[in-house]
Amino acid sequence: MTAPVVLVAYASRNGGTAEIARWIGDALEQEGAGVDVLPAAGVRDLHGYTAVVLGSGLYAGHWLREAVRFARRHRKALGSIPVWLFSSGPLDASAAERELPPQPGVRRIADGIDAVEHETFGGRLEPGARGLVARMILSQGKGGDFRDRDQVTAWARRIAATAAVVRPQRI
Numbered sequence: 440m441t442a443p444v445v446l447v448a449y450a451s452r453n454g455g456t457a458e459i460a461r462w463i464g465d466a467l468e469q470e471g472a473g474v475d476v477l478p479a480a481g482v483r484d485l486h487g488y489t490a491v492v493l494g495s496g497l498y499a500g501h502w503l504r505e506a507v508r509f510a511r512r513h514r515k516a517l518g519s520i521p522v523w524l525f526s527s528g529p530l531d532a533s534a535a536e537r538e539l540p541p542q543p544g545v546r547r548i549a550d551g552i553d554a555v556e557h558e559t560f561g562g563r564l565e566p567g568a569r570g571l572v573a574r575m576i577l578s579q580g581k582g583g584d585f586r587d588r589d590q591v592t593a594w595a596r597r598i599a600a601t602a603a604v605v606r607p608q609r610i
């Protein structure tokens with residue numbers, strides 16, 4: 440018998456997705472799971488994890504490279520444990536209001552590792568964000584924080600309700 444440990448791996452350019460990952464980790468812990476919350480680029484192997492949550496900020500309709508590479512690098516291991524995916528992006532209330540499907544590239548990743556589910560959360564873009572386009576969006580007054588912690592927590596609780604996440608596994 441081994442205690443289940445969930446890995447929450449993320450890719451984040453401006454910190455918004457990293458914070459969502461920590462919210463997910465907090466909620467999973469509250470539900471009794473062991474949790475590691477780590478940048479996707481720093482994870483060398485998935486040994487010891489009984490489930491994985493992987494997420495990225497969206498840039499021009501795509502996940503950040505670190506998240507894509509994580510999915511590719513660990514494809515085999517991810518295929519043998521439950522995996523949940525999330526994207527963080529829309530700079531409006533749409534993600535909190537309705538179910539937004541994954542971007543095509545993200546859907547291909549989900550299909551490739553047979554992910555349990557994908558969820559889209561709102562994004563955050565605030566002064567100090569990296570990049571020219573980010574500064575342009577901000578100068579047009581289109582920034583803000585559209586992440587909904589209650590939505591994130593509710594999703595994490597659904598994940599925790601899965602036996603593989605919270606109960607010891609008999610191998």
Ligand SMILES: Cc1cc2nc3c(=O)[nH]c(=O)nc-3n(C[C@H](O)[C@H](O)[C@H](O)COP(=O)(O)O)c2cc1C
Pocket residue numbers: 450451452453454455456457495496497498499500501527528529530561562563564568570572573576
């Ligand atoms: C250059 C740029 C491109 C973006 N492209 C998208 C996009 O295609 N779809 C989307 O939903 N959000 C898009 N966003 C919003 C980001 O996904 C959002 O700010 C997100 O919270 C970023 O995550 P991070 O803070 O973890 O990097 C974009 C933001 C920037 C600055």
